[in-house]
Amino acid sequence: MSTLRHFTRLLCLAFITVALVGCTSKPLLTPQEALYSGKTEQQVHDAIMTGLEQRGWTVTAQRPQLIQAKIVVRAKHGAEIDIPYSATMFSINYRDSFGLDYKEGKIHRNYNRWVNNLRAVIAQQLN
Numbered sequence: 001m002s003t004l005r006h007f008t009r010l011l012c013l014a015f016i017t018v019a020l021v022g023c024t025s026k027p028l029l030t031p032q033e034a035l036y037s038g039k040t041e042q043q044v045h046d047a048i049m050t051g052l053e054q055r056g057w058t059v060t061a062q063r064p065q066l067i068q069a070k071i072v073v074r075a076k077h078g079a080e081i082d083i084p085y086s087a088t089m090f091s092i093n094y095r096d097s098f099g100l101d102y103k104e105g106k107i108h109r110n111y112n113r114w115v116n117n118l119r120a121v122i123a124q125q126l127n
Helices: 002-022 041-055 109-126
Strands: 025-027 032-034 058-063 066-073 077-084 089-091 093-098 106-108
Touching (some): 025 109, 077 109
Antiparallel strands (some): 077 093
């Protein structure tokens, strides 16, 4: 009987572990900000560049109205984003990642935290 009890406990522990691991995937966040502050496109560009630097992102490419950036954390996790912008808006769009288990529109919750923190810093720069 004690073997059955031990097996049941192990089975419950395994189920709880799988459930907790599954909780790290969240729907992919794509922040979008409408700007009503009368900023110029150059001011929005500069705010994005400042926000990227402050949050540890590296700019990989730039062209008018688009900045591409990436972040690598502990050489185990990374993400690449596109940031289209104008004088009246900006958004942060997922491009690629590694170590974040992206699948079918879901990704590790850290990605969402990273882009939400970036969005907040950029918005703060524009206020």
